[in-house]
Amino acid sequence: MTASGGVRLAAVNAVAADSGLAPGMTLADARALVPDLVTAPSDPAGDAAALERLCAWCGRFSPWVATDGADGLILDISGVAHLFGGEAKMLGLMRQKLQQFGCNARLAAADTPAAAWAWARYGRGGVLQGFGALHDLPVEALRLSCELSDDLKRLGLRLIGDLVKLPRGPLARRMGHGLLERLDALFGRREEPISPRLPPAPWRARADLPEPVCTREAIDHVLRRLLDALCQLLEREQRGARRLMLHAYRVDGIVQSIGIGTSLANRNPVHLFRLYRDRLDGIDPGFGIETMLLEASDCEMLTGAQTVLPQAKGDRPAAIAQIVDRLQARLGHGAVFRQQPVESHWPERSLRRAPPFARWHVTSSPASPRPVSLLPRPEPVEIETNAAGWPSAFRWHRVLRRLSRLEGPERLAPEWWRDGLVVTHRDYFRAEDAQGRRYWLFREQSAWFLHGLFA
Amino acid sequence: MGQQLHSGVIDQLRQQMNRLALGGRLLTGKICSFGDPTLDAALPWGGLPAGSLHEMVGYAPAVTGFLGAYLGQVRPSRPILWITPEQQIYAPGLAAFGLDHRRLTIAWARRAQDRLWAFEEALRTPGYAAVVAEIDGADLTATRRLQLAAESGHGLGILIRRDTVVSAALTRWRIEPALSDGCNPRWTVSLERCRGGQPASWLVDWDHASLHFRLVAALADRSLAAAAE
Numbered sequence: 001m002t003a004s005g006g007v008r009l010a011a012v013n014a015v016a017a018d019s020g021l022a023p024g025m026t027l028a029d030a031r032a033l034v035p036d037l038v039t040a041p042s043d044p045a046g047d048a049a050a051l052e053r054l055c056a057w058c059g060r061f062s063p064w065v066a067t068d069g070a071d072g073l074i075l076d077i078s079g080v081a082h083l084f085g086g087e088a089k090m091l092g093l094m095r096q097k098l099q100q101f102g103c104n105a106r107l108a109a110a111d112t113p114a115a116a117w118a119w120a121r122y123g124r125g126g127v128l129q130g131f132g133a134l135h136d137l138p139v140e141a142l143r144l145s146c147e148l149s150d151d152l153k154r155l156g157l158r159l160i161g162d163l164v165k166l167p168r169g170p171l172a173r174r175m176g177h178g179l180l181e182r183l184d185a186l187f188g189r190r191e192e193p194i195s196p197r198l199p200p201a202p203w204r205a206r207a208d209l210p211e212p213v214c215t216r217e218a219i220d221h222v223l224r225r226l227l228d229a230l231c232q233l234l235e236r237e238q239r240g241a242r243r244l245m246l247h248a249y250r251v252d253g254i255v256q257s258i259g260i261g262t263s264l265a266n267r268n269p270v271h272l273f274r275l276y277r278d279r280l281d282g283i284d285p286g287f288g289i290e291t292m293l294l295e296a297s298d299c300e301m302l303t304g305a306q307t308v309l310p311q312a313k314g315d316r317p318a319a320i321a322q323i324v325d326r327l328q329a330r331l332g333h334g335a336v337f338r339q340q341p342v343e344s345h346w347p348e349r350s351l352r353r354a355p356p357f358a359r360w361h362v363t364s365s366p367a368s369p370r371p372v373s374l375l376p377r378p379e380p381v382e383i384e385t386n387a388a389g390w391p392s393a394f395r396w397h398r399v400l401r402r403l404s405r406l407e408g409p410e411r412l413a414p415e416w417w418r419d420g421l422v423v424t425h426r427d428y429f430r431a432e433d434a435q436g437r438r439y440w441l442f443r444e445q446s447a448w449f450l451h452g453l454f455a
Numbered sequence: 456m457g458q459q460l461h462s463g464v465i466d467q468l469r470q471q472m473n474r475l476a477l478g479g480r481l482l483t484g485k486i487c488s489f490g491d492p493t494l495d496a497a498l499p500w501g502g503l504p505a506g507s508l509h510e511m512v513g514y515a516p517a518v519t520g521f522l523g524a525y526l527g528q529v530r531p532s533r534p535i536l537w538i539t540p541e542q543q544i545y546a547p548g549l550a551a552f553g554l555d556h557r558r559l560t561i562a563w564a565r566r567a568q569d570r571l572w573a574f575e576e577a578l579r580t581p582g583y584a585a586v587v588a589e590i591d592g593a594d595l596t597a598t599r600r601l602q603l604a605a606e607s608g609h610g611l612g613i614l615i616r617r618d619t620v621v622s623a624a625l626t627r628w629r630i631e632p633a634l635s636d637g638c639n640p641r642w643t644v645s646l647e648r649c650r651g652g653q654p655a656s657w658l659v660d661w662d663h664a665s666l667h668f669r670l671v672a673a674l675a676d677r678s679l680a681a682a683a684e
Contacts, residue, residue, distance in 0.1 A: 317582065320534060320582045323576060326576060330572070331563065335562060335563045336561070336563075337560070338559060339544075339559070341547065341556065351546060362557075370545060370547040371516070372516055372520050372544070372545055373516045373543045373548070374545035375543065376542055405637065435632060436631075436633040436634045438640070453516040454516060454548070455517055455519060455523070455642075
C-alpha cells in the first residue's frame with residue numbers, strides 16, 4: 001500500500017498480529033519489529049474477485065448470499081439451517097470446508113444481519129442466542145464511522161451496553177439519527193435487507209453428496225435425481241421451466257454453473273436431461289463435486305400431465321417443442337428461428353428473427369414478386385448497357401450473365417426517419433439471363449447491385 | 456368384372472413394387488401429392504410417400520422455389536423445418552409459392568456434421584410435414600440412417616445436395632431454371648432416379664395466381680437422365 005507516508009501494511013496474518021504488527025503500520029516500522037517479515041503487494045481487485053468466488057460457493061448453503069464490505073459475506077439462513085442439522089452444525093461445516101481451502105474465517109450466526117456482523121468481528125463468533133451478549137461489545141461493533149465511535153469514546157461511552165441505557169431522544173439529538181438506526185438494526189427493531197448476489201430461484205433441488213463424485217456417470221445420475229425432484233415440485237405447482245441452472249460445487253471451492261433454456265415451458269425430466277447431456281462435458285469435476293444444486297430460474301404456468309416422452313400422435317406439438325430445444329442447445333439459441341414480417345418495405349428490414357414458436361397474423365405481403373434467396377448484403381456488380389442505356393449483361397462472381405429480360409423499376413425509398421437522409425432510394429429490377437436464371441438487381445445512384453435470386 | 460380384376464392385379468403389383476423399393480418393408484405413409492396429375496403419375500406411389508427420404512439437386516434458387524411450391528401443399532397444418540448453412544432463405548419470396556412463413560422454422564448450422572445430426576433427429580420427430588436439409592457428401596450409409604429416421608417419424612425428408620452419389624433416397628429430382636414466359640417461374644423438372652419408377656423430365660411453370668404447378672411440356676430426354684445415372 002503506497003499512501004502518504006510510504007509503504008504501509010494492508011493486512012496481517014495471525015502470527016504477525018501476535019508479534020505486534022497491525023494494518024496501517026509503515027513497512028519500515030514493521031521490519032524493525034520483525035526483521036524476517038514476509039510481505040506481498042496488496043491486490044484489492046484480486047481480493048474482491050476471490051470474495052466473489054467465495055460468495056458463489058456459499059450459494060450451496062443458502063440462496064440469499066451477498067458480499068458485505070471488502071472482507072465479509074452475509075447469508076440469510078432462515079429456513080435452511082435445518083438442512084445442515086441446525087445453525088451450530090451448519091457453522092461447523094462451513095468452518096471445516098473453508099479450512100480445507102486454507103481459508104481462515106470468523107463465523108457467526110445471529111438474529112439480525114447487524115448482530116451477526118458484530119458478533120463475527122468483535123464477539124466470540126458462533127451462534128449468538130438473543131442479544132444480551134452484545135451489550136459487552138465495543139461501540140465499533142455497531143459499524144459506525146471512525147469519527148462517530150471516537151466521539152462516543154471521548155464521552156466515555158465505550159460499550160454498546162452504555163448506549164442502550166441512555167434515553168433515545170437526547171442520544172439522537174447529540175449524536176445524530178444514524179446511531180439510533182444502527183442500534184435498531186442491531187437489535188432487530190428495524191429491517192435490514194440483504195441484497196443477494198443473484199436473486200434466488202423459488203424452485204430448486206439440491207443434492208449433498210456423502211462422497212464427492214468425479215465420473216460423468218455419477219454426475220449424470222445425480223442430475224437425473226435432481227431433475228426428478230425439481231419436476232415433481234414443478235408438477236405440484238402446475239409450472240414448467242423455461243430456464244434451468246445447474247451449479248456444481250467442487251471440493252476445492254470452485255463453482256461451475258451450466259444453464260439451459262426451453263422454447264416452451266417443460267417439466268419432463270427425460271427431456272430436460274437430454275438437453276443437459278451434451279452440455280455436461282463442460283463440467284470439470286477436478287478432485288470431486290460434493291454438492292449439486294438445480295434451479296428453475298424462469299418458470300411459466302403449465303397445467304396437465306407431462307411425464308412421458310411424446311410418442312402418441314396427439315403429442316406432436318410437444319415433440320416439436322422438444323426437438324427445437326435440442327436444436328437450440330446444440331446449434332445456439334439464435335440459430336433456430338422463424339422469419340416474421342415487419343412493417344417495412346426496405347428489404348433488409350422487412351423480416352425479424354422470431355422465436356420458433358412465435359405467432360402472428362398474416363399482414364399484406366408485397367405486391368411485387370420477391371426473391372426466394374436474399375444475399376446477406378447487396379453485392380456490387382459490373383453492368384454492360386445497350387444502346388438505350390439499359391443493362392444488357394452483368395458480371396457477378398466473375399461470370400458474365402447476358403440478360404434476355406428486364407422488368408422494373410420498382411422504386412423503394414429508404415425510411416428517412418431511421419436512416420436520416422444518408423441512404424438514397426433504390427430502383428429494383430427483375431432480370432432473367434439466357435439460361436432462365438432470375439435475378440433481383442437494383443440501381444442506387446449510378447451503381448448497380450445484386451440483392452437476390454428468384455426461383 | 457374384367458376391369459375389377461385388372462385394377463386388383465395392378466394394386467397387388469404396386470404393393471410388391473413398394474416392398475421391393477424398401478427392401479421388404481411396405482410403405483404405409485401418407486402420400487403427399489404434387490397437385491399435378493402428370494407429376495404424381497410418374498411416381499409409383501402417386502406422390503411422395505411420407506416417412507421417406509428424397510433428394511433434390513440443381514440450381515439452388517430453383518430448387519428452393521420448386522420445393523416451397525410443393526411443400527406449401529403438403530399437410531398445411533404441420534410445420535416445416537429447413538436446415539441450412541446459409542442465411543439466405545427469404546420467406547416473403549417463398550410466400551408467393553404458397554408456403555406460409557408461420558409454418559417455416561429455419562435451423563442455421565454452419566458445420567455439416569451439425570446439419571446431419573439435426574436432420575436425423577428432426578426426421579425422427581413426429582409432427583413435421585417435412586424436414587429439409589442442405590447437406591453435401593451424405594453417402595449410402597448416412598442416407599440409409601436418414602431413411603430409417605424418416606420412417607420412424609413419418610415425415611417427409613428432403614435432402615438438397617450438390618453432389619450425386621449412390622444413395623438410399625427413394626427419388627432424386629433435378630430442378631434447373633428455364634426461360635420463362637415473363638410472369639411465372641419456369642423450371643426443367645427431372646425425375647432422375649426413382650425406386651420402382653422411370654426417369655422423366657418436364658417443363659413446369661408455377662402459376663402464382665392459382666398456386667399450382669402447370670405442365671408446359673414433357674421433355675423427351677429420358678435417355679439423358681438415364682445416362683446420368
